[in-house]
Amino acid sequence: MKIFNLYIFDKLGTLMYYAEWNRTKKSGLTQEEEAKLTYGMLSSIKSFVSKISPHDPREGFLFYKTNKYALHYLETPSGLKFVLNTDVNAVNVKELLQQIYSKIWVEYVVRDPLWNPGTPVTSDLFQTKLDELIRQSPIFGIRNI
Amino acid sequence: MIIYGVYIVSKSGGLIFNLDNNVPRIEHEKTFTYPLDLMLDYNPKKVTVAFNRKDGINVGHVLVAVNGGPVNGATLEDGRDVKTVLESAENYPINLKFSRPKMTTNEKIFLASMFYPLFAIASQLSPEPKSSGIEVLEADTFTLHCFQTLTGVKFIVISETGLNGMDIVLRKIYELYSDYALKNPFYSLEMPIRCELFDNKLQALLDLVEKTGINNLEKLVEFI
Numbered sequence: 553m554k555i556f557n558l559y560i561f562d563k564l565g566t567l568m569y570y571a572e573w574n575r576t577k578k579s580g581l582t583q584e585e586e587a588k589l590t591y592g593m594l595s596s597i598k599s600f601v602s603k604i605s606p607h608d609p610r611e612g613f614l615f616y617k618t619n620k621y622a623l624h625y626l627e628t629p630s631g632l633k634f635v636l637n638t639d640v641n642a643v644n645v646k647e648l649l650q651q652i653y654s655k656i657w658v659e660y661v662v663r664d665p666l667w668n669p670g671t672p673v674t675s676d677l678f679q680t681k682l683d684e685l686i687r688q689s690p691i692f693g694i695r696n697i
Numbered sequence: 698m699i700i701y702g703v704y705i706v707s708k709s710g711g712l713i714f715n716l717d718n719n720v721p722r723i724e725h726e727k728t729f730t731y732p733l734d735l736m737l738d739y740n741p742k743k744v745t746v747a748f749n750r751k752d753g754i755n756v757g758h759v760l761v762a763v764n765g766g767p768v769n770g771a772t773l774e775d776g777r778d779v780k781t782v783l784e785s786a787e788n789y790p791i792n793l794k795f796s797r798p799k800m801t802t803n804e805k806i807f808l809a810s811m812f813y814p815l816f817a818i819a820s821q822l823s824p825e826p827k828s829s830g831i832e833v834l835e836a837d838t839f840t841l842h843c844f845q846t847l848t849g850v851k852f853i854v855i856s857e858t859g860l861n862g863m864d865i866v867l868r869k870i871y872e873l874y875s876d877y878a879l880k881n882p883f884y885s886l887e888m889p890i891r892c893e894l895f896d897n898k899l900q901a902l903l904d905l906v907e908k909t910g911i912n913n914l915e916k917l918v919e920f921i
Contacts, residue, residue, distance in 0.1 A: 556824035575824040586822065593818045597834070600811055603804065604855060606701045606720050607838040608755045608797060614835045618819055620828035637824050
């Protein structure tokens with residue numbers, strides 16, 4: 553199992569944070585463009601899912617898979633969006649995303665007085681702690697250096 | 698095994714076939730007293746619930762009937778405006794029926810063509826080389842399985858969550874498509890599929906899958 557990359561968006565679609573671990577293919581776009589494309593795709597998926605769903609959705613979109621990777625999605629009620637790309641066999645990614653939110657984001661970003669809400673996160677402590685959590689997770693597999 | 702719908706999208710992204718199967722009707726009727734505790738959004742085309750969900754009536758549900766009479770857009774059968782009726786106290790208690798909005802054919806065509814770029818972007822944004830487009834998309838209320846043939850036609854099945862082996866069903870649908878749509882001399886490519894035989898066989902396949910699951914599909918399909 554492998555973790556490829558993580559995007560964090562706020563409710564307005566600003567890229568708050570981006571990190572990558574085992575990514576082997578670049579999209580050929582700048583990071584800013586890629587983030588916009590990802591966010592656009594996710595909001596389309598969100599509206600697609602809410603329309604096509606036969607019942608009333610509660611959480612709505614959870615993940616999608618292709619033959620090479622899976623994109624897992626977690627949206628908090630405040631509109632913060634966590635997007636994690638893993639390989640297709642990864643399990644319990646939802647729990648990992650919830651941990652990233654409650655243990656890392658809330659602790660090291662929301663409680664950081666130097667962070668200005670609505671701006672990208674640059675705190676070193678956040679980056680270290682996030683990296684630690686991801687690397688300790690059983691989903692994080694083979695390490696490419 | 699509940700299958701809610703089958704969609705076939707052509708190479709160019711147009712919806713060429715759609716079948717609804719077992720779509721639940723979500724309707725709730727309730728008598729309300731004045732003032733109305735639901736917050737409604739009055740739109741010339743429809744009246745939807747904007748806030749406060751209760752007794753199964755959910756945000757996004759559409760008002761379909763007032764005191765048993767159907768609502769047409771934002772007007773009643775007798776031509777009165779829904780908003781004026783609901784805002785005057787003398788009409789209460791009032792019986793309102795709400796339902797989850799049903800997709801119109803236009804909306805389905807719109808959604809099918811919307812899936813096309815999503816499929817392509819998913820493959821472009823891949824962190825690994827040579828990724829395909831979306832194969833499985835899961836939400837809390839349904840799972841979407843998509844199978845793209847080498848010729849670019851997409852078969853999409855919307856089903857309940859947690860089912861295995863939907864890819865076999867998709868391949869069977871492909872088989873039916875190539876047998877009964879493509880071999881039909883009156884069918885032209887990229888055009889909507891209107892082949893009675895295909896409809897019947899597909900319906901039979903879905904019924905079979907719903908009743909017996911996919912384990913013995915290989916054998917049973919012979920009998921369709």
